[in-house]
Amino acid sequence: MKFERTVIEKLRQAQRIVFFTGAGVSQESGIPTFRDGPTSIWQHFDPEIYASVTGFDKNPTEVWEWYWDRRQSFKTLNPNAAHNVISAWQEKVQHVTVITQNIDGFHQKAGSHSVIELHGSLAMDKCRANGHSIVHDVNNSSKLQPMCIECGSLLRPDVVWFGETLPIAAYDQAEIMCFNCDVFICIGCSMDIYPAANLPYTASASGSYLIQVNPNPTDLNEVANCNLLGNAGEVLPALWQAVWEVDL
Ligand SMILES: [Zn+2]
Known part of the structure; x- marks a missing residue:
């Protein structure tokens, strides 16, 4: 898989990165x-x-x-290669934030910490x-x-059920991360569930470099600096390899 030089450079230089995940990432684990x-x-x-x-x-x-x-x-079921790459990125770079719309806890299962869960979690009642x-x-x-x-x-x-608001603290924290990141990577999000879908736009408007990973085009395509077409479980390991020049 080939990547533009800019995206590689941006990721190498980024001090603050946000990984923002949606249903597509869990789906690749069989959910x-x-x-x-x-x-x-x-x-x-x-x-x-x-x-x-x-x-x-x-x-x-x-x-x-x-x-x-x-x-x-x-x-x-188990986390997939996308969850694992995100977890590894959190190990490698100091300020990496994971924001997810998923409720399955698979980021934590893959070793990620401080995950911001916008739609709650099945780990909690x-x-x-x-x-x-x-x-x-x-x-x-x-x-x-x-x-x-x-x-x-x-x-x-x-x-979070239909008609309910998102947990305020989680959303506020997510927004702050969007204001302050160098690179924002939106992965497997259909981009039609609001207010979560606002976050990539917020990050982009705040000057961050916006990468989208999705097998299908979304509304975000026109705004993203870089659209990587494909499944997260394939694109992210390839991206890791291209940025760090080692396999995970
Ligand atoms: Zn009670």
Whole structure:
């Protein structure tokens, strides 16, 4: 795979880099996307039932068990080459930030730290009544819906559902990173989920060099300084090799 000289130079010189990942990156690990394409989750399950507070309140047990099944199936899957390259970049360069729209925790599984999760995480639960935050016990083999240890209300996965706002602290932190990065790399994002999709534009407007990695063109193509067409699991290892002149 060939890269323009500019993109290589930009990445070698960059002191602050943001990797911004979307569903395409998880999909390459075997996780179905939620919204895009015929195999996406919301093509087969009604988000009104499984991804809204109203749906949860109507039938909390069904919703809890549905996520329980997803959490179990994700346990058998693993991070892919894209997650690994991002983690390695964080090791190599001091100020590398990972911002993700994914809820599967695969960046952390690949060794990344301080990951900003814009849409929450399946690693966490929160209670319906007061939002008390509780680490999800992934080894609990019971499907039984637990109660909040603080207040006794029902727990739900701490992921952002339709009609809910993004976690404010995470979004604010992500925006600050966008204002202050030299290179912003947008990977596997369909660029139609807002407000997350604003972030690459914010970074670009703040003067950062914008790279997009995606097998398909998106709205970002015209704004990006460099569009790398392809799957993240193939493009990122090739990019690593070209920038650092060693295989990962
Ligand atoms: Zn509670």
